[in-house]
Amino acid sequence: MSMEYRLRLAKRMLFNKKGSLIGAVLAVTIGILVIHVNFVIFQGLFDAIVRDISNYRNGDILVTDEADYIDKSDLALANWFERIPFVQGATPRLSSSAEINMTKNGKLIEETRVPVVGVDPYRDVKASTAHETVAEGTYILNRNSVVLGNNVASDLGNAQVGESLKMLIVDRYGEDQVRRFTVAGIVKSPGGQGLDYSVVMHIDTLRDMMAREGESGSFMVKLNDPTKAFEVKEFFLAAYPNDDFIAETIEESAEEQLAGFRSGIAMINLIGYFGMMSSAFAIVTIQMMLVNGKTREIGVMRSIGAKRKDILIIFIFQGMIIGAIGAGVGTAAGLGYTIYAKETKMSFMNSIPLEVNYNWEKIIQTALLSFTLAIIASLYPSYRATKLLPVEAMRTV
Amino acid sequence: MTKIYGIGENQVKALDDATFSIGQGEFVLIVGSSGSGKSTLLNMIGLLDRPTKGKVFIDGIDTTKLDDNKISSFRNKKLGFIFQFSNLLTDLTVLENVLLPRQIGGTNGSSEKDARELLKSVGLESQLNKRANKISGGQAQRVAIARGLINHPSVVLADEPTGNLDSVTSGIIIQLMKSMAKKLNQTFIIVTHEPEHFGDVDKIITIKDGRALEGNHLREEEIIA
Numbered sequence: 001m002s003m004e005y006r007l008r009l010a011k012r013m014l015f016n017k018k019g020s021l022i023g024a025v026l027a028v029t030i031g032i033l034v035i036h037v038n039f040v041i042f043q044g045l046f047d048a049i050v051r052d053i054s055n056y057r058n059g060d061i062l063v064t065d066e067a068d069y070i071d072k073s074d075l076a077l078a079n080w081f082e083r084i085p086f087v088q089g090a091t092p093r094l095s096s097s098a099e100i101n102m103t104k105n106g107k108l109i110e111e112t113r114v115p116v117v118g119v120d121p122y123r124d125v126k127a128s129t130a131h132e133t134v135a136e137g138t139y140i141l142n143r144n145s146v147v148l149g150n151n152v153a154s155d156l157g158n159a160q161v162g163e164s165l166k167m168l169i170v171d172r173y174g175e176d177q178v179r180r181f182t183v184a185g186i187v188k189s190p191g192g193q194g195l196d197y198s199v200v201m202h203i204d205t206l207r208d209m210m211a212r213e214g215e216s217g218s219f220m221v222k223l224n225d226p227t228k229a230f231e232v233k234e235f236f237l238a239a240y241p242n243d244d245f246i247a248e249t250i251e252e253s254a255e256e257q258l259a260g261f262r263s264g265i266a267m268i269n270l271i272g273y274f275g276m277m278s279s280a281f282a283i284v285t286i287q288m289m290l291v292n293g294k295t296r297e298i299g300v301m302r303s304i305g306a307k308r309k310d311i312l313i314i315f316i317f318q319g320m321i322i323g324a325i326g327a328g329v330g331t332a333a334g335l336g337y338t339i340y341a342k343e344t345k346m347s348f349m350n351s352i353p354l355e356v357n358y359n360w361e362k363i364i365q366t367a368l369l370s371f372t373l374a375i376i377a378s379l380y381p382s383y384r385a386t387k388l389l390p391v392e393a394m395r396t397v
Numbered sequence: 398m399t400k401i402y403g404i405g406e407n408q409v410k411a412l413d414d415a416t417f418s419i420g421q422g423e424f425v426l427i428v429g430s431s432g433s434g435k436s437t438l439l440n441m442i443g444l445l446d447r448p449t450k451g452k453v454f455i456d457g458i459d460t461t462k463l464d465d466n467k468i469s470s471f472r473n474k475k476l477g478f479i480f481q482f483s484n485l486l487t488d489l490t491v492l493e494n495v496l497l498p499r500q501i502g503g504t505n506g507s508s509e510k511d512a513r514e515l516l517k518s519v520g521l522e523s524q525l526n527k528r529a530n531k532i533s534g535g536q537a538q539r540v541a542i543a544r545g546l547i548n549h550p551s552v553v554l555a556d557e558p559t560g561n562l563d564s565v566t567s568g569i570i571i572q573l574m575k576s577m578a579k580k581l582n583q584t585f586i587i588v589t590h591e592p593e594h595f596g597d598v599d600k601i602i603t604i605k606d607g608r609a610l611e612g613n614h615l616r617e618e619e620i621i622a
Contacts, residue, residue, distance in 0.1 A: 001500060001501050001502075001503060002500070002503060005500045009488075012488040012489065013488050016487075016488045296484060297486050297487075297488070299484075300478075300480070300484045300485075300486065301486075301497070301501065302469070303443065303445055303472060303478050304472065304473060304477075304478060304497060304498045304501060304544070305469050305470060305472045305473020305474070305498060305501045305502055306469065306473075306501050307465075307466055307469045307470075308465065308469075310501070389445070389446075390445045390472075391440050391445040391446050
């Protein structure tokens with residue numbers, strides 16, 4: 001029997017059992033869809049967290065100093081980075097914590113240990129998107145204004161733009177430094193991943209209050225092409241061999257925050273692959289039903305000369321057809337979901353919008369895997385089909 | 398040949414040293430009461446089952462020495478089958494069912510022309526492209542006859558070919574088989590429990606208690622053992 005004829009018979013026998021075909025294809029499709037949905041949601045969430053950490057806090061490369069503070073001038077470092085074509089912007093950041101007092105309706109509200117981030121308003125807009133999260137008012141205007149994170153404003157009895165507050169920061173010598181500021185704006189980011197829990201002020205003001213003239217806590221470097229992060233980092237470290245700089249890519253600098261998430265994703269993926277295995281079992285069951293339903297036909301074919309190999313190949317072809325259609329439909333459905341998630345910037349309950357990417361390698365890998373599993377799943381039913389005796393055909397039905 | 402089913406105390410001797418010979422072009426009936434072993438005998442001749450003891454020679458070839466693959470090829474080339482329920486493949490059309498033995502054997506040269514001619518000779522030239530499950534029982538049995546003849550086999554084996562048909566259709570099918578046998582000088586071996594419907598035949602083999610009685614009429618005359 002020619003291969004072409006075996007394929008033709010396989011198709012004909014399968015397509016005439018539409019219920020079984022649809023059931024088997026659905027099993028493969030659902031298996032693939034589970035993987036795609038898992039990927040879109042959990043990888044999308046992971047990438048969104050990485051994106052936000054990169055956009056708001058760490059950049060694509062985060063430069064710190066082994067001695068806690070960078071004492072090289074902002075200008076020198078920013079200029080060094082910004083002459084590299086891959087670099088979009090580089091900006092200094094300084095962090096501390098503060099005690100804040102605010103009087104609302106005659107009542108004094110006090111908040112302690114509020115994180116404070118000092119930014120260079122000019123450079124920060126090039127290297128971070130924190131300024132895009134301003135919900136009310138403006139970003140840092142001058143040295144006497146601050147921007148409150150949405151949660152801080154809420155804790156301060158719904159602080160409003162234009163109101164004033166008093167801030168106490170302990171400087172490097174242990175002295176209290178108190179200043180009064182005007183609220184220039186309030187920032188609010190999706191999922192609270194931005195500076196929602198911090199107070200943002202001019203970096204020079206914070207330096208003054210901390211008595212750290214000309215020093216920065218970190219340098220945040222944003223790239224046009226994040227894939228060049230490692231290259232740029234290595235280039236930077238090579239350029240300053242005698243300094244105690246630490247330069248980390250986003251994966252390295254956010255590793256602590258992401259490690260747990262990463263293993264969670266691996267677990268979820270594993271569950272997805274178990275789902276795919278379940279689909280394979282469904283295919284075995286459906287194909288066994290197909291074989292049992294074709295006992296007489298198999299007997300007839302065997303009695304008029306079909307070899308065991310012919311029967312085996314016919315049913316393996318059926319597995320291939322199921323796998324191919326299932327992989328096609330499943331991949332199309334998965335891609336449809338991915339496109340929908342990407343276009344609608346999918347988020348859950350107004351939380352962080354997922355960072356959806358088309359991972360073609362994974363898409364193709366999933367389709368091939370399910371196709372292969374469908375073939376493997378068809379092996380046992382095909383083998384069982386070859387074991388049917390031609391004498392079956394002679395029996396009355 | 399002898400065929401024993403089961404083991405130990407549960408052994409059943411379905412055939413007991415049944416021996417006979419059939420010549421080229423003969424139209425032969427195998428008759429016997431229910432459970433006498435006639436279908437078992439047909440399975441042995443059709444190489445669908447192997448005898449426990451003894452040999453089956455077809456065209457001078459000892460078929461008991463053939464392995465599974467060679468038996469399949471042998472069945473395809475040397476034997477034609479007609480079953481009680483026609484057993485057409487319902488996924489295929491009438492024409493495709495007739496072509497099936499050629500497709501299985503991989504000999505496609507003038508297949509379609511031959512199949513069309515055979516279907517014409519059994520009066521089904523207008524039903525070629527109908528699905529096999531869309532034709533009547535009598536038509537299906539005629540398709541089965543055409544399918545059994547397409548490879549010009551040495552022997553056509555039929556197991557109760559009219560058992561599922563009304564008397565009028567049965568008569569048509571019997572006449573068709575007889576005319577095809579005569580026209581093609583084709584050997585037919587037919588298991589039936591209604592030998593009287595077949596009229597004159599070349600030989601009747603009666604199976605009784607697993608033994609074969611060979612003759613040309615319906616009386617048990619001679620035991621060949």
